[in-house]
Amino acid sequence: xxxxxxxFLDQGLVMLADTRTNAGLDNISCFAKLQQFHRxxxxxxxxxxxxxxxxSQAVINLIQEGLPHPETGVQETIYSVPTMFGAAALVSQAVxxxxxxxxxxxxxxxxxxxxSILLGGQVANRTMRLFQVYAAGNFIEATGDTPFLxxxxxKYGKPILDRAVSSATSLTEGVKLALISMDSTLRSNLSVGxxxxxxxxxxxxxxxxxxxxxxKGDAYFGMIRERWSAxxxxxxxxxxxxxxxxGPYPADPAD
Amino acid sequence: xxxxxxxFLDQGLVMLADTRTNAGLDNISCFAKLQQFHRxxxxxxxxxxxxxxxxSQAVINLIQEGLPHPETGVQETIYSVPTMFGAAALVSQAVxxxxxxxxxxxxxxxxxxxxSILLGGQVANRTMRLFQVYAAGNFIEATGDTPFLxxxxxKYGKPILDRAVSSATSLTEGVKLALISMDSTLRSNLSVGxxxxxxxxxxxxxxxxxxxxxxKGDAYFGMIRERWSAxxxxxxxxxxxxxxxxGPYPADPAD
Numbered sequence: 009x010x011x012x013x014x015x016f017l018d019q020g021l022v023m024l025a026d027t028r029t030n031a032g033l034d035n036i037s038c039f040a041k042l043q044q045f046h047r048x049x050x051x052x053x054x055x056x057x058x059x060x061x062x063x064s065q066a067v068i069n070l071i072q073e074g075l076p077h078p079e080t081g082v083q084e085t086i087y088s089v090p091t092m093f094g095a096a097a098l099v100s101q102a103v104x105x106x107x108x109x110x111x112x113x114x115x116x117x118x119x120x121x122x123x124s125i126l127l128g129g130q131v132a133n134r135t136m137r138l139f140q141v142y143a144a145g146n147f148i149e150a151t152g153d154t155p156f157l158x159x160x161x162x163k164y165g166k167p168i169l170d171r172a173v174s175s176a177t178s179l180t181e182g183v184k185l186a187l188i189s190m191d192s193t194l195r196s197n198l199s200v201g202x203x204x205x206x207x208x209x210x211x212x213x214x215x216x217x218x219x220x221x222x223x224k225g226d227a228y229f230g231m232i233r234e235r236w237s238a239x240x241x242x243x244x245x246x247x248x249x250x251x252x253x254x255g256p257y258p259a260d261p262a263d
Numbered sequence: 264x265x266x267x268x269x270x271f272l273d274q275g276l277v278m279l280a281d282t283r284t285n286a287g288l289d290n291i292s293c294f295a296k297l298q299q300f301h302r303x304x305x306x307x308x309x310x311x312x313x314x315x316x317x318x319s320q321a322v323i324n325l326i327q328e329g330l331p332h333p334e335t336g337v338q339e340t341i342y343s344v345p346t347m348f349g350a351a352a353l354v355s356q357a358v359x360x361x362x363x364x365x366x367x368x369x370x371x372x373x374x375x376x377x378x379s380i381l382l383g384g385q386v387a388n389r390t391m392r393l394f395q396v397y398a399a400g401n402f403i404e405a406t407g408d409t410p411f412l413x414x415x416x417x418k419y420g421k422p423i424l425d426r427a428v429s430s431a432t433s434l435t436e437g438v439k440l441a442l443i444s445m446d447s448t449l450r451s452n453l454s455v456g457x458x459x460x461x462x463x464x465x466x467x468x469x470x471x472x473x474x475x476x477x478x479k480g481d482a483y484f485g486m487i488r489e490r491w492s493a494x495x496x497x498x499x500x501x502x503x504x505x506x507x508x509x510g511p512y513p514a515d516p517a518d
Contacts, residue, residue, distance in 0.1 A: 019513060020512075163418030164418050164422050166451050167420075167422065167423075167447035167451060168422075170447075170451060171450070171495055171496075172496055176515070177515060178512055178515035179510070179512040180508065180510065181499060181500065183505065183508060184499050184502055184504070184505075192425075195426070196418070196425060208510075220505075220508075228507070235498075235501075235502050236498065236502065237427075239495075239497075239498030239501070239502075240423065240427055243495065244427060244439050244440055245436065246494070247439055247487055247490050247491070249435045249438070250475075250483045251483065252483065253438060253463065253473070253475075255463075257274060257275075257433055257434040258274060258434075259435070
């Protein structure tokens with residue numbers, strides 16, 4: 009399994025992915041799911057992939073090697089598409105191309121053709137955008153109303169994003185919230201695992217991008233886990249008990 | 264869909280269920296999923312059901328009408344079983360009985376035989392227990408290490424329980440945490456809905472049980488939703504930004 013989350017904020021993008029890939033519980037590997045396609049001063053595009061690893065890798069290869077544009081016939085790559093919409097269309101085309109090559113054989117072996125891709129970034133002088141491309145090649149886009157997209161094991165990490173993320177959230181808070189959302193997922197699903205890959209992109213900067221690999225044992229991530237659990241414990245204790253509860257029940261030993 | 268959560272605490276049991284039943288998005292009804300079988304001074308047993316409504320209702324009917332004990336042949340009901348283990352065995356038997364009657368026809372129509380039941384309570388002078396019975400009739404039990412069980416749409420509401428519930432949690436805190444867990448689920452899955460049914464049972468009291476229906480617009484539930492969101496927002500703002508983040512990025516407008 010996988011968990012990837014992308015935040016589409018007024019200030020820019022936060023993209024966070026785990027790196028665990030598994031084929032059964034006893035065959036676990038570490039594969040980067042976050043890929044960056046950066047041409048300084050010209051474009052910063054990043055993808056995060058979930059689903060079948062062979063399919064994701066084929067798609068990522070194809071968008072770098074290029075595919076002929078369905079109308080013009082001109083070969084296009086992730087480095088040549090003129091806009092983020094063009095990039096989404098290219099990824100979509102790549103997904104369908106991979107399906108054409110491998111879909112039938114996979115189906116015959118009962119292997120689902122399962123892939124979801126988050127695609128975020130900006131081409132110079134164009135709009136910053138964040139897309140999610142599905143296995144059928146269709147895609148949706150994050151907007152101000154729904155400023156985050158998730159792929160993979162998304163449910164455990166969604167409540168904190170639902171409650172706390174708006175498009176006005178700063179990049180710094182966005183990084184913290186993405187890490188908290190990931191932590192909730194790591195605790196609940198063994199097939200999502202460290203290290204984590206993080207990308208932070210400042211809107212309209214093209215080169216204002218930084219990536220970090222957060223390794224197991226990372227001091228900051230450990231601190232955020234502890235502080236967050238402690239803050240939650242304090243928060244629910246501070247909420248008064250319901251007046252309709254008959255009780256009285258003995259107090260919490262930790263109080 | 265459904266969300267039911269049972270907390271198995273040193274002080275007693277907290278059981279919380281939503282009431283939404285849906286057959287498609289345009290056919291929504293309200294059905295109680297929490298059932299109580301109380302004989303004052305003698306036993307307090309409660310069930311919460313998720314899955315196919317016809318199957319759940321058939322099981323709940325059967326455990327009240329009674330089934331012959333597989334070994335002794337004596338008719339047993341939820342009011343006559345001598346222990347909670349006996350109650351779990353009875354529910355298991357009822358699930359299998361319903362499968363025998365309806366399983367084949369359901370399969371022919373591609374309707375999954377889908378049911379999960381939480382069963383908690385105590386028979387006088389016996390141990391308080393909390394079980395989860397699966398669609399195959401097999402069952403597991405909550406223990407001190409894993410002091411909560413969930414059925415239905417369980418993922419959204421699990422992180423808060425993972426972080427905050429231990430068997431030492433008081434009944435009062437347990438009620439708050441179950442409501443917070445339910446709120447996270449309500450926000451993320453439309454097919455889980457108000458009103459909510461809550462049961463609180465004080466261990467070894469048999470009659471120390473209270474139930475509440477929390478209606479849409481309930482002032483306490485509204486307050487807990489607001490306070491919780493506010494507390495989370497404050498909590499993540501208080502966590503320092505990672506020192507490895509290059510930035511500096513503009514502060515959060517809400518800071």
